Amino acid sequence: MAAAALPKVVAQFKKIAPLANRVLIKKADPITQTKGGIVIPENTKERIRRGYVVATGPGARGNNGEKIPMSVKPGDEVLLPDYGATKLELGDDEVYYIYRETEILAKINE
Template sequence: MSQTIAKLYPLANRIIIKKAENAVCSRGGIVLPENTKTRLLRGIVVAVGPGQVNSEGERMPLSIKVGEDVILPDYGGTKLEIGEQKNLYIYRESDILAKIVE
């Protein structure tokens, strides 16, 4: 995957996210039926842009870094299909709801 992402560089305040896979088993090992799976609302940041330029011409760095776990909105983002990578999305930094810190 790193070779694909190395060719893709987001601009301004854009972030590339790989959405997490739906869980097929609960933590206790119970297999979940198809109808209980929900939308993918979580992902891992794989690339970030340099940041938006403000009115004074200064670049504002992003608060999200590569490798962080984030919570995503129900809708939004632009889906990317590059090579074998089919679960990549581009979001603006302001669209990200929260980052998960464990």
């Protein structure tokens, strides 16, 4: 899924608004072929560890009540952990995941 397709996806999720420091993620499509043209068999594919931010919450609150701003925004590509997400299945075989912002490993700048 390219970042250019995100506005269409965001329109579908106007009813879903992550709270606090939660982030709604659409995982990237799995790699099915290497750069050299070798097709990767289905059973040997790695877990998908990259995704795109679709929506974010407003941010967490610190001990003094001040809002801590989010470090990711919709459209960012991120590196994800193997576990820890809440799976959200919506119609049309669309699967999204909700992570806490602190669980996201890195923001990918390409």
